[in-house]
Amino acid sequence: MRENMSLSWVASTTNILRIVSDLDRYRVWLKKFHEIDLTNDQEVSSEIFLGYKFFFDVAFRALLDDLVSVPWFDGEDEIFISALGRGVHLNNIPNSSEHVIFLKNIWYKHLEKVLLAKDWKDLKVRLKYLNLNVLEKFFEVFKCCIVPESPYSLEKLYWLWSIDDALVRYTDTQMGYPKPYVDILVPQTSKYYGNADEYLDIVFRGYVYTLQYLWYSLIGEERDFSKIPHLDKMHIADKIFGKEIQRELYSLIPKEEKEEVETRWIELERYIKWKSLDRFFGILNENFVKKLEKTYGIMHISPNNSELFRVRCKCDPIQILKKFYRPFPEPSFMESDKRKSYEDWKRYLDVEFLWLPLDTLSSAGGGTFNGAAAFIYLLSGLCEFKKKQRATNPTKVLRIKHPEDIGHRISYALLVESFGQLYNPPGWIVFYEVGTDFSGTGGSWYYEVEDVIKKYGKMLEVRDVVVPEEIFRKYLLNESVREVSNEYFQIESLKKRVLEYESHVQRLHEAMSSYRGLLPELLVYYLLSSGELPIKKFKDIKWRVTLGGEEIDILALDEDEVPWIFECKFNTHKEEFASIVDQLKRKKEQVEKAYKRTPVLYLVFLANKNQYELSYFEKYNINVLVLERELRKYLDINTIEKLLVDIPSISLDEIHSNLY
Secondary structure: HHHHHHHHHHHHHHHHHHHOOOOHHHHHHHHHOOOOOOOOOOOHHHHHHHHHHHHHHHHHHHHHHOOOOOOOOOOHHHHHHHHHHOEEEEEHHHOHHHHHHHHHHHHHHHHHHOOOOOOOOHHHHHHHHHHHHHHHHHHHHHHHHHEEEEOHHHHHHHHHHHHHHHHHHOOOOOOOOOOOOOOEEOOOHHHHHHHOOHHHHOOHHHHHHHHHHHHHHHHHHHHHHHOOOOHHHHHHHHHHHHHHHHHHHHHHHHHHHHHHHHHHHHHHHHHHHHHHHHHHEEEEHHHHHHHHHHHOOOOOOOOHHHHHEEEEEOOOHHOHHHHHHHOOOOHHHOOHHOOOOHHHHHHHHHHHHOOEEEEEEEEEHHOHHHHHHHHOOOHHHHHHHHHHHHOOHHHHHEEEEEEOEEEEEEEEEEOOOOOOOOOOOEEEEEEEEEEEEOOOHHHHHHHHHHHHHHHHHHHHEEEEEEEHHHHHHHHHHHEEEOOOOOOOOHHHHHHHHHHHHHHHHHHHHHHHHHOOOOOOOOHHHHHHHOOOOOOOOEEEEEEEEEOOOEEEEEEEEEEEEEEEEEEEEEOOHHHHHHHHHHHHHHHHHHHHHHOOOEEEEEEEEEEOOOOOOHHHHHOOEEEEOHHHHHHHHHHHHHHHHHHHHHHHOHHHHHHHHHHH
């Protein structure tokens, strides 16, 4: 289901780009409503030019985010998924799949070209190219893949989705910049804006004019536009709301910190500008969006509302978009003969280690504990434990070779992942200089290790990495979570303190696990009870129902007496997918016995921070919904991170009382 939602967001973004890229109409609007003639005042023209480009910068980032999970991406590219979850930029990701090549072609050969325009004349040419070669191609895909539900047309859906998108992403500037302007896949940079240090201040006015023009185009009638409070003055939002926001901010700053804050006045002033624009989120939501939803009898006009459309492709989208799948140059650091500097090697090793944290055990530090024996015991134990847990994903091993005149010195790295009932973020343990592949004691250690690797070969995924020893040593010193040379002294000195804190940490983990389990259930119960979740109207909703020994998070009956099961999770963990399916099968059986009806199954995640492909559940007839994108619209909650920050200071009783 998630990839279906992604396609509707792509459609929304594409329609917004179609509207704002009509440069001739935009210039006429500026002259009519603001008496701005871009040919007369060079200073004003330059300011609006940079802000107009910034709007495209924001929209292009939204488009890239939407394209990450389109239906024709199978989600099997582990390198890309890992990079995405860790904020790695496209130029540091190898061409690991067709989808990465697709995204690189889209960005570097088409979208970024618009941002590199030097003046209005140049920009107009590039926008025309964008419309013909990118946007129109996407519209072809929408026509053959998106099936509107009656009585909506595809154009009507574009309009409704764009209104919701303009609100929840482009008008949401509470962080001091538009919501999609995040440092993911492509870096935030001032190079499109004259390399100005304070470019977020410089682009503000032009961005707001463009956003105001977008709202004018979406609302349609001039008389309707003028009915919305202050909307005709959006371009001076900072003058309308700035002083009020400044007072609010100062009231939150401790007295002893105000003097320090005032020394950063330029930064604060910029934040106040963008925060002033954010006031229009509430204004537009209350005075236009909610009224529109009421007029159409729709709970939500969001692209997430699956009641408005289905995705059923009558064509092959890749064929329509084939120009974006043309070969793209591999990053030079992925070619061994082109790695000239340590930075090149670092970028290559980051890929091999999937940008995950690593810890180092060095044989040079003393004792066999850190060498071949430690690797053999840990690898064997992992494999045997995974057998017991029936975990099927292979354990990753890197065989790292350091060239010598007569062979190689060998290091190994083992990826330790969570599975079964255990959960910890994955990370590598590096066993530095375990042995050699030539004669001597080091050779015997190497062959013992290789015998164990051969024994568990079917359970392993082994890759060879060849890297000079001095380069690898520097990489470990810089990237290891502990200093290689000092780790033993540190461990000994910290043992007593670790023991003292261990029980406190355990209690904290237990408390956090309780909060993370309870919070999704209460939020989903609230959204269903209040009718805020755009799924179905329910006449009976129960929290934590036990049937036949199975506890059901949320059990609801719709108006046709059909039972609905909602399994609620805080975040996605791929290793838990199979057990979740088994749980829902057992719960389904008990509900069928009790109600004599086949229940509808829903799996609701508050977040999908690891960007996992969730189509796995579809073959089991399990619907999947990720709520994070619109939590602010439902509950005025900005991000999942905000929930996590607030959790430790909120009691369970407070959460419960706030929801009821």
